[in-house]
Amino acid sequence: MKPLLYLTYFWGLSLAAKGQDSTIALRRTSHIVAKFAPLSLLDQDATIQAGLEYRTGARTSVQGEFGYGRKGLSLSGSDLNKFINAEVWRGRAEVRFYTGQYRTNRRQGIAIRSDFPLGNYWAIEGLFKRINVTDKAYGYQPIFSSSSPRYIGLTNTSRYVVGSHVKIGRQFGFYDPSKRIFSRTLIDIYIGAGMRWAINDILPSTPQPMYACGCVTTFSSGLGRSFSNLDGKLSPSIAAGLKLGFAL
8 A cells, every 4th residue: 555655645745846947057167258259359340359148137147348459450351451550459349138937958948047148139239449540641722833742741640430220130059968068168249230320531641841832632542431531420230240159
């Protein structure tokens, strides 16, 4: 009789377990993820870029990034190579909203919860970029009969860009099903769209006397954009990328 009672007891426990959520709670102490953006080296305004993501709630986080680059850093080529000197400063900040559970096995319905953020998300991002270039300037002096341009000096141009994107993405980790734990190495992929506004600020660094004569100067322009236009320009923008992360 007792074996039958034990069998009935364990059978009841199994039914109760099936009715519960199959969520595995992993208690890790990582609320901060350090990230590196390798694809930023392929951008025409290439930078060495890194950032931090901090979990602020069950499904929210904030992320900030900073990058710096110089002429010749881009692995895919850049119009900045036409200038004598060039440097790039870049910053990004965003608020993320994760959609919920992170499923590692849809067939078994297993969901993993972790202290560091994982899963699908959407985000609102703001960005800032400053490009400083130095180039030779040429111009015409009306008091001379020669129509050929004359070298004036070096001119510094700062190009400012601000913008915003709405992004969707997924952050996932490497999962070990035998131990039912995640490694601290993460991958973050995303795509987004928005708007950006750019303007140039041109300042002569070594002016010659010709500037007092009302000379017209010309400057080098990069492919698909100008570093001499002083009017601000609003344009659509697309963001896409991949980041490697490590939960601290």
